[in-house]
Amino acid sequence: MLTNNHISGALALAPLREQVLKRAEPGSRVVVNLSGVQKLSGLDAAALLRLVIEGKEKGIEVRFSGLSAEARQAFTGLDASLLEHAATPTESLSPIEEVGEQTLDLLATARRLLEMIGEITYWFFIAPWHGKGVKWERTGEQIVKIGLDGVPIVSFLSFLIGAVLALNAASQLRQFGASIYIANLVGVSMTREMAPLLTAIIAAGRSGSAITAELGTMVVSEEIDAMRTMALSPGRFLLLPRVLALLCAVPCLTVLSNLAGIFGGYWVGVIVLGLGSRNYLQQTSQALLISDLVTGMVKSTMFALLIGLVSCYRGFYVHGGAEGVGTNTTASVVTSIVLCILADAVFTTIFFYFD
Numbered sequence: 001m002l003t004n005n006h007i008s009g010a011l012a013l014a015p016l017r018e019q020v021l022k023r024a025e026p027g028s029r030v031v032v033n034l035s036g037v038q039k040l041s042g043l044d045a046a047a048l049l050r051l052v053i054e055g056k057e058k059g060i061e062v063r064f065s066g067l068s069a070e071a072r073q074a075f076t077g078l079d080a081s082l083l084e085h086a087a088t089p090t091e092s093l094s095p096i097e098e099v100g101e102q103t104l105d106l107l108a109t110a111r112r113l114l115e116m117i118g119e120i121t122y123w124f125f126i127a128p129w130h131g132k133g134v135k136w137e138r139t140g141e142q143i144v145k146i147g148l149d150g151v152p153i154v155s156f157l158s159f160l161i162g163a164v165l166a167l168n169a170a171s172q173l174r175q176f177g178a179s180i181y182i183a184n185l186v187g188v189s190m191t192r193e194m195a196p197l198l199t200a201i202i203a204a205g206r207s208g209s210a211i212t213a214e215l216g217t218m219v220v221s222e223e224i225d226a227m228r229t230m231a232l233s234p235g236r237f238l239l240l241p242r243v244l245a246l247l248c249a250v251p252c253l254t255v256l257s258n259l260a261g262i263f264g265g266y267w268v269g270v271i272v273l274g275l276g277s278r279n280y281l282q283q284t285s286q287a288l289l290i291s292d293l294v295t296g297m298v299k300s301t302m303f304a305l306l307i308g309l310v311s312c313y314r315g316f317y318v319h320g321g322a323e324g325v326g327t328n329t330t331a332s333v334v335t336s337i338v339l340c341i342l343a344d345a346v347f348t349t350i351f352f353y354f355d
Contacts, residue, residue, distance in 0.1 A: 026059035035066025113313055119235035120243055127236070138241040139248075146207040147249030151256060154202055158257040161194055162186055162264025170273055179273055183280050184287035186265030191292045192351075195257035197344055200303035203250050204336035208311035211242050212332040215315025216325035224316075239316070243308035250304035251297055258296065295351050302347070303340045310336045 024030050032051075040048070048064065055062035093101065124134060169185045215238060218224050224234050262284060269275040314332035318324045 024055075024060045029061040029063070030055065032062065032064050033066050034064055035068075037068070039068070112317060113309070116235070116239065116313055116316065117309065119233070120240050123233065123236045123240045124244070132236070134244065135237060135241055138237065139244045142241050142245030143249050145210070146203065146245050147252055150202065150206060150249070150253055153206070154199055154253045154257050155260045157202065158190070158195060158198060158260035159264040159267075161198060162190060162261030162266075163268045164264075165189055165194070165261075166265040166268035167272075170268070174273075179269075180275055180279060180283050182265060182269050182273070182275070183283035186269075187262055187284045187287050188292055190261035190265075191258050191288060191296045193296075193344070193348070195261055196254050196296045196299040196303060197340065199250060199254045199257045199300060200307065200340040201337055203246065203253070203304070204307050204311075204340065205333050207246065207249075208307045208336050209329050209333050211308075211311040212315040212329045213325055215312060216318035216328055219316065219318045220321055220325060234316070239312050242312060243305070246304040246308040247301065250307070251300045254296060254300040258293075291351075295347070299344060299347050302343055306339045306343060307336045310339065 032048075052062045123132070128134065165186050166182050169182045170179055173179050173181055173185075215224075218238075224238070227234055227237065266277075266280055266284075269280045270277050311332045314328040314335070318328050320327070
């Protein structure tokens with residue numbers, strides 16, 4: 001039985017496969033000596049990993065020796081699962097088996113999500129009593145990224161939305177001589193619906209995607225594993241600061257969106273339609289109630305929590321290297337927006353029956 005086979009000299013992949021896979025017997029161990037190879041390209045490294053996989057399929061253990069430091073770097077970041085044969089037949093599942101597999105995947109996702117929520121809850125509510133407080137400096141950095149840096153885009157888009165609402169309302173209301181009620185429509189629409197939802201969509205697309213990409217990159221580069229090795233909790237240093245930052249920044253941005261949207265309606269009503277500044281402001285103040293503001297802030301807080309959990313979860317459970325980071329980032333934005341709209345519909349229905 002062949003137990004040791006040394007191949008020296010420059011790398012020649014076709015002859016190498018011929019010697020390793022066709023001459024070795026199943027159950028043997030082959031050691032490929034690459035001491036004469038100073039540098040490997042990414043394709044060479046991928047071909048060598050394919051050699052290991054093909055040998056494993058035939059019952060041959062393939063190992064490499066004599067790799068230089070430069071040659072070892074070529075293997076960094078390669079995912080062996082990507083090198084498997086594309087033509088490998090896959091077992092077809094029956095419809096019942098597919099439903100069962102999807103159910104198990106859903107349960108596994110729910111379990112991981114609950115574990116992440118439990119970790120965040122522990123570090124926020126329990127750990128401070130044991131002398132391990134929240135990392136407020138990291139939270140502050142995230143608040144600046146999410147909140148302060150998002151002020152221009154939120155203000156600009158909210159102003160335009162308020163102006164568009166006013167123009168659309170004017171085309172209908174002035175037929176009945178009720179143009180002044182544009183102030184009511186813009187004020188109530190912005191505070192109850194448009195400002196929280198618009199801010200959430202911007203936060204999901206701008207900040208949620210950044211959180212997912214950042215955490216996903218850390219997972220792929222094994223930085224999170226290194227943190228655990230050094231007894232540093234990712235929940236305390238990475239997850240909690242980002243969720244807290246969203247919970248602080250998104251409601252504040254919603255207040256700013258309210259003001260910018262109402263000002264957009266004011267600009268159209270006063271400058272374009274000539275309704276009069278005092279009349280418009282008075283009508284707005286009479287139309288708005290405390291319940292309108294509370295409704296919008298409750299929605300905004302829930303949206304922030306959903307965006308934080310989804311973006312952190314998607315980033316924390318990335319698989320498949322750089323491609324997985326991109327896939328999960330896209331999924332994070334889509335999932336966050338869909339969940340925010342669903343939550344908005346639920347809260348709107350609840351508040352409708354309570355009013």
